[in-house]
Amino acid sequence: MHARTGLLAAVALPWVVSAALAQTAPAADDRMDQFEKRLNELDQKYQSELKNRDEEIARLKGNLNQRSAATTRDAVDQTKQDVLADIDARTAGPFTMRTPASFNPSIGVVSNFSGNISTLNKNPARNRFDIGSVELDLRAPIAPIADGVVILPIAREVESDLFFTDAEDGGGGIDEGIEIEEAYVFLHDFGVNNLTAKLGRFHLRFGRQNILHEHNWPTTDNNFVNKSFLGEEALTDSGLSLSYVIPPDWVGGQYVELVGEVVTGEGGGETTPVLNNDASVDSPAVNLHALWNTNLSDDWNFELGGSFLAGKHDNSGSQDAFLYGLDATLVRTDPTGGFANSMLMFEGIYGNVDTDDGQTQHAKGFYVLGQQQLNRDWYVGIRGDWTQNAVDDSQEVWAISPYVTWYYFEFLRFRMQYQHKDGDVASEDTLYFQCTFTFGAHPPHPYWAMK
């Protein structure tokens, strides 16, 4: 019985399974069809919705543009009405005051990190890297007719002797300290047309570069002729400086400036090679400077200057010092409006300086500097120096100094300069590096600094 049942089951199973399968397959196909149909419907629905949404977005964008244009048109019309009313109002417009009233001075800090690698190890000013100086620049109007200016450099440097020889020993420590480089009142309007004055301590208007502060030089070091005759950085002194611009109508529309200065004659003290009298008033020095500036064409500007300085070389007042200077600057402005500006500069000084040995030194010297701006940030240039020692005309030195300057931007500058120096001094090859960084307010550079 069991065997028969098993046999029946064995026979029936394939039939049952196939029958069941036969019944299941059409049902699954139907469901798949329904599913596919549903998917298609959903897809169509979503596509339709997306299309409608895109059309709606496009419509809204169109509206927005039209509304924006309409708003602009309305605003323009409103401005027009306002402005026409302003024009007809016949009353003076209000002056704007954008900064809060302040009696604090503008404060700028200019720092010079500089160094050099040199073949002349004996010179203590060589093979050094340090902050050469930090300059504190304070200025503010102090009266309707006058501004105040105070420049306080904090130095940290080893003095570099221009006429250093192999025979000298190393010596030379680091000079540290704060000094008053400039402190003067600038009277820009005291009732005489075209006349201005400085009273206090200032850079003398002798030649071109003497008025500059160290960070404004086009090169890392000062030119040799100024170093030899005027001072390590510049010739400064205390006194009165008057500057008069001849009314342009009298001189054919030209710029002609006359400068007269009376100073104590002390100069910068021991660091000044020629003018190092004491600060007493019995032996003042007089400096005269005249300059003429003209446009040779739309793109070329030329400036010619002459200087004369008379003072005393010693404290006793028995040694006379006379310096005669000539300077010329040619600047070409890029006519395309780009930054390819060029500059050629010359300065020469001739001196008659009485010295301790009872003799009069007739020294002379000059430099020529050419600079080309490559683009907004890069400058290349070369300076050639030749000068005699202002207080020993038997000694001379010359150098050639190519350099490259890169401004990250106006307030962060890097410079490299190579210098070969020779003559009646220890021959040396030096690579200078300089990083100048400025923060705070800072007055604009002179136009020929091309920045």
Next chain:
Amino acid sequence: MKTLTMLILLLVASIAPAQLKIVTTATDYADLARQIGGDKVTVQSIMRGPENVHNVLAGPTEMVKLNKADLFVHSGLDTEPWRDNLVRGARNAKIVEGNPSWVDMSVGITLRDVATGATDRSKGDMHAYGDPHFTMNLPNGMRMVATLTRAMAEVDPSNADFYRENARKLVTEFAEMNKELRAKLDPLGGLKIVTFHRAWGYFADSMGLSIVDTIEPHVGITPSPGEVVSLIERMRAQGVKIVVCETYNDRKLAQSIADKVGAVMIVLPDHVLGVPEVKSYQQLFRYNVDKLIDAAKAAGIEPRSP
């Protein structure tokens, strides 16, 4: 007889009304002054046109121009960092702040990008008072006309009506021109551009342009190679097809960036006389709008139907 003729001529010359002497920092102000003042004024601009207004090499010969000026017209902002040297050297007591001869053209203009928070150089050579390139906008031009006219009328009241009449015509012309130029650009639907310097914000505002980015990552600072690569990626992502380089900036760099994203680079003046064809304030806008439309066409940007 000759002497008598000469004397009469000299007498006539001395009786003839003197022209108002106007010196401006930028060429745009100079052109507006000429259009308002006509033959009643002589106008000189310190800037020549194609150069960067921030970097003008203004020296003693420019001080000569200012020495006898009746009006000194300038941005009033820190647009012209060379201005103080110039004014100091000019020795003209009239042109001091507060006097009618000191004409601050930013009066009445709503400045863009006014600094909020700390103002320091970490943002580059930033402008302390806001974006100073406000001349590139015709509604601002209308305001400038009003400011200049007021000053001219105050210093030279005998010709005030003449100045006001010309000013009214100019303002009406600027308003119509703004609508006309905007209508020309609108079909390009907020045209996306990248500019070299941040000098076009006011222009974009009035003309419906979209400035996606600037080549200078910070104002006045040349981009590093990494910053250029990053800019190119952003331009690709945003689909920018037009690069605008000002007349004074690095065209090679602008062109190379445009080439890398398949964009069109155009050089546009941001001041009158920036290019020789742009001799007036009105031409400045017409020229730039036409160039942008040409560039959009060359870049394959289809105008949308209204």
